[in-house]
Amino acid sequence: xxxxxxxxxxxxxxxxxxxxxxxxxxxxxxxxxxxxxxxxxxxxxxxxxxxxxxxxxxxxxxxxxxxxxxxxxxxxxxxxxxxxxxxxxxxxxxxxxxxxxxxxxxxxxxxxxxxxxxxxxxxxxxxxxxxxxxxxxxxxxxxxxxxxxxxxxxxxxxxxxxxxxxxxxxxxxxxxxxxxxxxxxxxxxxxxxxxxxxxxxxxxxxxxxxxxxxxxxxxxxxxxxxxxxxxxxxxxxxxxxxxxxxxxxxxxxxxxxxxxxxxxxxxxxxxxxxxxxxxxxxxxxxxxxxxxxxxxxxxxxxxxxxxxxxxxxxxxxxxxxxxxxxxxxxxx
Ligand code: SF4
Numbered sequence: 001x002x003x004x005x006x007x008x009x010x011x012x013x014x015x016x017x018x019x020x021x022x023x024x025x026x027x028x029x030x031x032x033x034x035x036x037x038x039x040x041x042x043x044x045x046x047x048x049x050x051x052x053x054x055x056x057x058x059x060x061x062x063x064x065x066x067x068x069x070x071x072x073x074x075x076x077x078x079x080x081x082x083x084x085x086x087x088x089x090x091x092x093x094x095x096x097x098x099x100x101x102x103x104x105x106x107x108x109x110x111x112x113x114x115x116x117x118x119x120x121x122x123x124x125x126x127x128x129x130x131x132x133x134x135x136x137x138x139x140x141x142x143x144x145x146x147x148x149x150x151x152x153x154x155x156x157x158x159x160x161x162x163x164x165x166x167x168x169x170x171x172x173x174x175x176x177x178x179x180x181x182x183x184x185x186x187x188x189x190x191x192x193x194x195x196x197x198x199x200x201x202x203x204x205x206x207x208x209x210x211x212x213x214x215x216x217x218x219x220x221x222x223x224x225x226x227x228x229x230x231x232x233x234x235x236x237x238x239x240x241x242x243x244x245x246x247x248x249x250x251x252x253x254x255x256x257x258x259x260x261x262x263x264x265x266x267x268x269x270x271x272x273x274x275x276x277x278x279x280x281x282x283x284x285x286x287x288x289x290x291x292x293x294x295x296x297x298x299x300x301x302x303x304x305x306x307x308x309x310x311x312x313x314x315x316x317x318x319x320x321x322x323x324x325x326x327x328x329x330x331x332x
Contacts, residue, residue, distance in 0.1 A: 123201030
């Protein structure tokens with residue numbers, strides 16, 4: 001996991017110390033303007049007993065300054081369930097805010113931009129899931145957390161890229177339906193005896209990587225160690241040295257300390273890991289997630305000032321969706 005911490009374990013530092021953390025990634029000219037928003041957010045968090053949860057794909061100016069809890073989808077879901085704050089600001093995309101709300105029905109959950117969506121979440125609807133169930137009666141539906149609450153509500157259990165294999169095998173059945181990421185499903189199918197039926201959803205960031213990209217990196221950057229997220233196509237994963245969730249990739253870098261490394265995932269992930277390991281050489285092909293990039297220090301501040309945009313989930317969807325997420329947390 002990248003740097004998951006409880007609010008108490010990740011205290012807010014004075015502004016000069018925060019700048020020191022991110023100075024390689026934030027031009028000095030930009031810092032004074034950013035520092036105004038950061039100071040305002042730190043004050044608002046204290047006043048409103050709020051925490052900021054930031055996904056690994058957030059930019060370093062958010063990730064390393066105002067975030068109280070950081071990590072991958074699984075870490076954010078787990079930590080969201082533990083926080084005693086009254087207000088959660090989700091610096092990530094909409095399905096993550098919904099998951100935080102499912103696990104914290106009594107708390108106020110805010111997302112700074114309602115348009116922060118996800119191509120995977122948008123690739124499938126609750127009606128699609130009902131159709132799949134009708135076509136494959138009795139086959140459990142394992143749903144990636146990158147989905148709407150309505151889709152989770154139709155599912156048996158959720159999974160993340162970090163625990164997908166464990167969840168699939170923990171069900172103890174010969175076949176499952178895994179939705180909506182086709183590539184994650186195919187990459188997990190290659191590691192297990194369980195038969196997996198996949199859906200045709202793709203992440204618009206990871207689907208762009210190709211085997212030729214990997215070969216080119218190996219030519220241009222001799223000795224580079226290539227790590228890939230399992231949302232990449234299986235043909236890409238086959239060319240890599242390691243595949244794992246964002247948390248697993250960060251752990252790999254921390255433990256193995258490869259002198260030169262590339263992370264085939266969203267661009268900001270490398271920047272955030274590089275802050276922790278300034279001695280390593282990170283090759284950075286830059287595939288940005290336009291949805292993650294909708295979140296800024298400015299709209300986090302605005303969210304806390306105006307208490308918008310509040311994320312809610314209708315009770316009839318929340319109960320079954322929560323069961324699917326909680327079952328994942330029990331199994332995975
Ligand atoms: S990186 Fe891909 S899976 Fe993650 S939020 Fe963006 S579009 Fe969705």
